[in-house]
């Protein structure tokens with residue numbers, strides 16, 4: 425608990441172009457949570473270097489991500505929005521937790537297997553121990569809830585296992601976190617292959633709507649989205665393409681799936697697909713304007729970064745001091 429509120433933690437990697445999946449599965453659900461929870465949202469730049477980055481481009485992407493958080497509606501005064509690499513406690517706790525994580529557990533991580541297959545020329549140890557650093561992120565802030573998309577569920581489970589193992593040895597050090605999933609949009613699928621999740625690293629750019637896509641591009645991608653042989657607009661397991669579009673429509677408009685189905689009852693894809701695009705653009709267009717405005721205001725952004733870094737450091741170091749004591753490191757003289 426911080427200020428009598430439960431703690432909520434999440435973040436995104438500063439790699440690639442963020443997709444509508446990142447927004448609907450995570451960012452969108454973060455916006456209003458600060459009323460009820462003490463919220464921390466990291467720009468996960470330490471995780472990003474598990475894949476080789478071009479330094480100048482990487483620096484820009486990390487700053488853009490921070491600006492995008494704010495542009496999407498996260499108030500940087502009510503939420504702690506900060507860079508993971510500015511708080512060295514993440515790397516330190518990550519190392520310590522490495523020594524409480526078994527290789528057998530890491531071998532089971534499906535995201536590692538996927539990423540190793542995609543980057544077979546650079547299967548580094550960081551990619552392998554990635555979930556341990558993620559556990560450190562979450563546990564450092566004594567987080568109760570972690571709002572993420574379904575693809576992160578396995579990482580959350582290993583975080584709980586590591587925390588429980590540590591607590592069973594040293595007493596109640598860490599809060600055991602729980603996943604927090606949105607009602608809609610927890611798994612947005614590719615527009616070109618609805619059996620795969622929409623992903624920043626998809627080779628086919630038509631499969632993903634990027635948060636920076638302009639309205640014409642969004643419309644074009646929605647029109648090209650793979651659907652089924654019949655023309656019925658109905659949510660069903662045997663209609664994955666249409667169901668995904670309904671999911672997107674419902675998540676963007678706030679209407680239920682049933683309401684959305686009714687709205688398009690008897691209508692064809694010719695009406696449905698542009699309506700999906702319009703619902704997406706109604707979110708993206710104002711976000712683009714805010715993003716440009718915030719990025720231009722260098723002094724404002726720098727001030728936010730400084731303040732929130734300090735806040736994150738304060739809470740992270742509190743947990744790290746406790747952990748250091750528990751494992752038996754000698755005190756650092758002042």
Ligand code: TYM
Pocket residue numbers: 433434435436437438445446447448449450451468471557558561562570571572573574575576579609610611612613621622623
């Ligand atoms: P990342 O950067 O891959 O994704 C950021 C968030 O977007 C969600 N997401 C999706 N949700 C629905 N449909 C999709 N197609 C889709 N694609 C991505 C992800 O579930 C995630 O919530 N390991 C994390 C970053 C991280 C983190 C953390 C998250 C590092 N430390 C601590 C929470 C807590 C990641 O790579 O997310």
